[in-house]
Amino acid sequence: MNSQIIEIPATQWQLPATQNKWINALEQGKVLYFPQLPFTLTADERSLLTPKVLEEKVRNISLANHHELKGAAGDKQTQKLLKNMLQRYRSHSEQLIHSLLPKYQGALREAPTSYRPKAVEARKQSWRADDRRMHVDSFPSRPNHGERILRVFSNINPAGVPRVWRVGEPFADMVKTMLPRAKPYVRWQAKALHKLGITKSLRSEYDHLMLQLHDNMKADMDYQTSAPQVTMPFAAGSAWVCFSDHALHGVESGQYMLEQTFHIAPEDQYDPNISPLAHLNTVMQRQLV
Numbered sequence: 100m101n102s103q104i105i106e107i108p109a110t111q112w113q114l115p116a117t118q119n120k121w122i123n124a125l126e127q128g129k130v131l132y133f134p135q136l137p138f139t140l141t142a143d144e145r146s147l148l149t150p151k152v153l154e155e156k157v158r159n160i161s162l163a164n165h166h167e168l169k170g171a172a173g174d175k176q177t178q179k180l181l182k183n184m185l186q187r188y189r190s191h192s193e194q195l196i197h198s199l200l201p202k203y204q205g206a207l208r209e210a211p212t213s214y215r216p217k218a219v220e221a222r223k224q225s226w227r228a229d230d231r232r233m234h235v236d237s238f239p240s241r242p243n244h245g246e247r248i249l250r251v252f253s254n255i256n257p258a259g260v261p262r263v264w265r266v267g268e269p270f271a272d273m274v275k276t277m278l279p280r281a282k283p284y285v286r287w288q289a290k291a292l293h294k295l296g297i298t299k300s301l302r303s304e305y306d307h308l309m310l311q312l313h314d315n316m317k318a319d320m321d322y323q324t325s326a327p328q329v330t331m332p333f334a335a336g337s338a339w340v341c342f343s344d345h346a347l348h349g350v351e352s353g354q355y356m357l358e359q360t361f362h363i364a365p366e367d368q369y370d371p372n373i374s375p376l377a378h379l380n381t382v383m384q385r386q387l388v
């Protein structure tokens with residue numbers, strides 16, 4: 100397997116210049132790793148490095164585009180610090196993405212910023228929701244009709260603990276194994292799910308197949324352990340970027356991470372022909388959206 104991880108020695112969130120080989124790698128589903136790109140907390144913000152800032156029973160704190168903070172416990176001052184930290188992380192991520200991918204400017208749709216202060220090892224979840232198992236991101240209640248999921252991650256662990264991921268084989272290789280197991284799409288079922296409010300919009304055949312790939316990968320423990328993969332410790336003080344609907348990933352361990360999501364239509368990519376939707380359209384020999 101060619102390396103699925105490309106290291107970039109940048110030290111500033113605003114890159115002085117980008118490179119086509121980085122852009123191609125990212126759009127092909129690889130992970131761009133910036134080992135020397137820390138997101139530095141202020142002295143006050145360091146008090147946020149505890150799972151106590153989380154409301155009960157939630158995993159993440161998130162800041163929506165319209166500045167609403169969700170999932171945070173604590174007093175007004177704590178909430179204000181959280182909001183500031185997340186806003187600053189959002190603007191650092193924007194700088195990185197705009198300088199790495201200038202053509203995306205104007206085409207990106209911003210999604211929430213999130214802070215994950217819990218230790219991954221402490222999570223208890225059903226196999227389907229368990230992100231320790233390798234998967235591509237696909238969300239049961241939020242069909243996206245092929246819109247891409249681009250994410251910027253930063254490990255802000257204060258004690259030097261890495262965030263350890265497993266990064267799997269290329270998407271197309273996984274599809275060869277997993278697509279034959281997919282249940283067929285049933286349009287009336289998708290309509291019923293939408294009508295009942297279980298999905299926020301109509302689940303397209305694309306969304307159905309992506310969920311099937313996600314579930315079938317997670318359900319297969321033999322695939323999880325034996326499929327081609329690399330274990331990748333993302334160092335404290337580093338950042339990494341990937342299309343999480345395309346790069347196979349699972350998180351093994353770590354604590355304290357920030358994440359910013361962006362969406363973009365595949366037509367607006369540098370190469371619109373490389374995306375999960377384009378690939379699945381080709382394999383299925385029809386338009387899935």
Ligand code: SIN
Nearest residue numbers: 230262343348349350
């Ligand atoms: C995921 O996106 O699957 C989880 C990533 C992480 O928590 O490190």
Ligand code: FE
Nearest residue numbers: 230235236343
């Ligand atoms: Fe994921």
